[in-house]
Amino acid sequence: MRVLAVDWSGDARGARHRIRVAEARPGELLEVRLGLDREGVGDLLLGLRAGTEPAVVGMDFSFGLASWFAREHGCATLPQMWDLAARDGERWLRACPPPFWGRAGTRKPTGDPARPLYRSTEQDVRARGLNPLSTFQIGGAGAVGTGSVRGMALLAAWRAAGVGVWPLDPAPGSSGVLLVEVYPRAMTGPVVKSSPDARRAHVVADPRIPTALRDAAAATEDAFDAALAALGMAEHVDELAGLGPLRDPTYLLEGAIWAPPM
Template sequence: MRILAVDWSGDLRAAAKRIRIAEAEPGRLLDVRGGLDRAGVGELLLDLRDRDEPVVVGMDFSFGLAGWFAEAHDATTLPELWDVARDEGEAWLRACEPPFWGRAGTRKPGDVELYRDTEREARDRGLNPLSTFQIGGAGAVGTGSVRGMALLGAWRRAGIGVWPLDAAPGPRGVLVVEIYPRAMTGPVVKSSPAARRALVDADPRIPAGLRAAATETEDAFDAAFAALGMADHAAELAALPARTDAPSRREGRLWLPPRGRRPPR
């Protein structure tokens, strides 16, 4: 089974300059590359779908929003929310009205739940995923997530599996899972080229020939370590079942490395 990780971008015009795709096998980084925009990533998924080897692809954007927001838009399932995001997402981003925030003149709402069930669970593990409603400011994930959600429905209708609704791909096919790269890198000041380089140079899973590519940008760094972290748990991903619990099917769910297990170094 192949393992890829995509460091996504919500940039309206320059996504191809930001998006990075990494591939790994257990214990070894195989590739880090750029050059694709969001549409190009979709084309890559379709190409992988038609090959004879199963693939799991990690995507670092939120696959859903807090359940109350989805229900307020008459969406009780993830596919329904994805269709709303396709039709209304750009208007959400332009207006930046509550519960969205992060643009100049806006404030973080204090009267609604800003996090999904899966994000609260991640926080209980000591991680710090930001709210998808934050669409501006340092570390904001909302813009990329809204533009990613707008594509998930079309991908799934084209035969791309989306976890937690769908299970591992079996003998062939593609499954995309939502990931949180910081769960694979550990604490690091990734904005510091020196800090990125120190972590990459100390990791024997990264061949010398890929170290420059893995440290070139924050996006490349995240993609590389996300792919490595996923590959170190390839057996779990190959047997990943669909989730049937209501929060997962309404809000989506992060795939995180199993608690208490450290990847080999």
């Protein structure tokens, strides 16, 4: 089974310069690739689907939004949420209506237990001592909302083309592709990713990264995340190959992060 990780970008014009795609096998980084925009990532997925070897691809954007938001907008399933994002997502990003925030003149909503800013899967990851941000944050440092909204808008078309999406779909058998949502920090460990020196030191100390790929893996935060996510996934390839659909209705509506066991 092939294992890849995509460090995604929601940039309106510069995604090609941000997106990185890494591939790994257990114990070895194989590639860190630059130059694909969001459409190019879709083409890559369709090419993998047509291949003779199954593949699991980690994507670092949220596959859904909080269940209360989905229900308030008439969504009873995750694919309906994707259709909503495809229809209304660009308006959300332009106008930044509550509960979205991060644009100039907007504020983070106050805490409301009935309208949490974090999905259940993000709360699970936070309980592990990590700090995923809310998908409703579409601006500001570390914001993941813009990329997630633009990613969700593509998921329905990819799935209609035969690309599986977990937690709805199982791992592919002898061929096919499954997308899983990942949180790279769960696989990078505690490193100051914004520091080029810290990234370089981390990469040089990792025996899974060949000398020839050190520069590519440490070049940017995006490249670093893609490389370490691919390596972390590859360490658990047997688990990924055995993934089945989840049954919990909350995860089936909000999406779920795959993370390596603690």
